[in-house]
Amino acid sequence: MAGAARARTLTRIRASEHEEAPMATDTLSVTDNRTGSEYEVPIVDGSIRATELRRIKVDEDDFGLMSYDPAFLNTASCRSAITFIDGDAGILRYRGYPIEQLAEESTYLETAYLLLFGELPTSGQLAEWADEITHHTFVHESMKRLMEAFRYDAHPMGMLVSSVAALSTFYPEAAQVGDPENRLLQAKRLIAKVPTLAAWAYRHSRGLPYVYPDNDLSFTANFLSMLFRMAEPRYAADPALERALEVLFVLHADHEQNCSASAMRSIGSSRVDPYSALAGAAAALYGPLHGGANEAVLRMLAEIGDVRRVPAYVERVKEGDFRLMGFGHRVYKNYDPRARIIKETADAVFAVTGRSPLLDVALELERIALEDEYFVSRKLYPNVDFYSGLIYEALGLPTAMFPVLFAIPRTAGWLAQWLEGVDDPEQKIARPRQVYVGEDERDYTPVRDRGALVPA
Numbered sequence: 220m221a222g223a224a225r226a227r228t229l230t231r232i233r234a235s236e237h238e239e240a241p242m243a244t245d246t247l248s249v250t251d252n253r254t255g256s257e258y259e260v261p262i263v264d265g266s267i268r269a270t271e272l273r274r275i276k277v278d279e280d281d282f283g284l285m286s287y288d289p290a291f292l293n294t295a296s297c298r299s300a301i302t303f304i305d306g307d308a309g310i311l312r313y314r315g316y317p318i319e320q321l322a323e324e325s326t327y328l329e330t331a332y333l334l335l336f337g338e339l340p341t342s343g344q345l346a347e348w349a350d351e352i353t354h355h356t357f358v359h360e361s362m363k364r365l366m367e368a369f370r371y372d373a374h375p376m377g378m379l380v381s382s383v384a385a386l387s388t389f390y391p392e393a394a395q396v397g398d399p400e401n402r403l404l405q406a407k408r409l410i411a412k413v414p415t416l417a418a419w420a421y422r423h424s425r426g427l428p429y430v431y432p433d434n435d436l437s438f439t440a441n442f443l444s445m446l447f448r449m450a451e452p453r454y455a456a457d458p459a460l461e462r463a464l465e466v467l468f469v470l471h472a473d474h475e476q477n478c479s480a481s482a483m484r485s486i487g488s489s490r491v492d493p494y495s496a497l498a499g500a501a502a503a504l505y506g507p508l509h510g511g512a513n514e515a516v517l518r519m520l521a522e523i524g525d526v527r528r529v530p531a532y533v534e535r536v537k538e539g540d541f542r543l544m545g546f547g548h549r550v551y552k553n554y555d556p557r558a559r560i561i562k563e564t565a566d567a568v569f570a571v572t573g574r575s576p577l578l579d580v581a582l583e584l585e586r587i588a589l590e591d592e593y594f595v596s597r598k599l600y601p602n603v604d605f606y607s608g609l610i611y612e613a614l615g616l617p618t619a620m621f622p623v624l625f626a627i628p629r630t631a632g633w634l635a636q637w638l639e640g641v642d643d644p645e646q647k648i649a650r651p652r653q654v655y656v657g658e659d660e661r662d663y664t665p666v667r668d669r670g671a672l673v674p675a
């Protein structure tokens with residue numbers, strides 16, 4: 220076939236029942252200049268199937284062309300109906316609902332229901348859902364002993380990751396991931412129990428006794444109670460702080476195929492139980508490039524310390540000495556819609572807790588950066604992490620708790636992504652290809668024949 224310039228239509232593999240057959244013009248024409256062969260590849264939903272490229276070969280023995288995409292910069296790994304992001308327009312929607320409306324009107328539990336089931340619940344469904352989650356908030360006493368075994372200064376995120384993984388041993392039936400009812404039961408348990416484990420990780424770091432869940436409180440009020448209750452018979456959270464946490468939880472509930480969501484899907488594709496998969500997703504979130512950026516913002520604001528030092532700091536950023544933390548986003552190149560809502564939430568929190576002196580530094584940084592040509596031309600805007608750390612700090616939480624506070628609401632998103640993945644007939648175990656660049660075959664040399672070690 221080499222050298223033959225003949226058109227070949229590649230067989231299209233239909234993705235699913237929902238997928239429309241492509242229009243005659245919805246194709247990509249490719250010429251392989253190595254052979255002169257021409258190919259036509261169907262375009263569906265603005266994408267071509269990478270496996271179609273395998274048909275492009277120099278000869279019959281050739282493995283076929285692969286696409287090389289480190290960090291998945293331009294590869295869709297699934298078809299998803301959960302979260303929509305238009306980074307250029309600054310749009311984020313869960314199941315079609317704009318994030319602004321959900322942050323204004325909804326609660327975290329309602330949003331979790333929406334993410335998992337695809338529709339907003341009726342009032343009856345919502346009451347039943349809230350009741351079920353509330354009655355799964357307790358964990359086995361052995362979990363408590365397990366957490367108590369951590370060192371006094373254990374990082375709360377390490378404690379959360381480990382204790383979520385340990386939960387799988389209490390629910391061995393969770394391994395039956397092919398059973399939809401069983402899957403749903405584990406999802407409810409996880410949404411309910413992660414805040415309990417998160418709060419206990421915090422209490423442990425403070426050397427305080429763990430507080431049991433209070434089933435008469437709302438999801439966020441109960442979490443605040445498990446964090447802060449001391450000798451009082453019932454912890455009364457300030458309604459403004461309870462609502463602020465609710466808004467933060469709604470905003471952080473999902474963000475489509477980010478690092479931890481794709482970890483959840485990838486681990487889940489092995490058909491392991493959801494506790495083990497979610498522990499892996501939480502571990503991915505722990506990384507400073509993902510869930511740890513809000514902590515970096517706080518450190519940066521403290522380092523600047525005073526509004527008068529902001530212009531000099533911005534100059535150093537422009538000279539390339541370091542980056543402005545909480546600015547820029549891989550996806551959003553307009554404005555992170557969550558940042559705007561968080562800024563309003565911060566005002567509501569500071570009205571109760573008092574104004575953080577670092578807020579003035581943050582506001583001045585934002586003002587200067589948004590006017591400066593360096594940031595404007597690179598489309599660098601405040602992201603979700605710019606103000607969220609200030610809110611968590613105002614609530615009295617240490618920076619080590621910030622990724623934990625992110626993991627609580629993201630549990631709903633991870634589970635929605637996992638449920639969609641295990642139910643998707645197109646999915647298989649995630650197993651990327653590689654471009655091998657190592658040694659060619661060579662013979663083993665016994666150690667006695669390898670010469671002496673030469674010190675570096």
Ligand SMILES: CC(C)(COP(=O)(O)OP(=O)(O)OC[C@H]1O[C@@H](n2cnc3c(N)ncnc32)[C@H](O)[C@@H]1OP(=O)(O)O)[C@@H](O)C(=O)NCCC(=O)NCCS
Nearest residue numbers: 512536541542543544545546547548549597599602603604
């Ligand atoms: C989020 C982030 C990793 C996205 O990176 P990205 O989309 O790969 O963008 P790039 O690294 O290609 O940067 C593009 C340009 O903007 C600049 N830039 C990006 N983010 C910047 C920041 N926060 N401060 C200063 N300059 C920045 C880069 O230096 C680069 O400039 P150049 O074209 O002159 O080389 C990046 O903006 C960043 O590091 N932000 C700070 C950390 C942060 O807040 N992370 C939380 C994300 S939710």
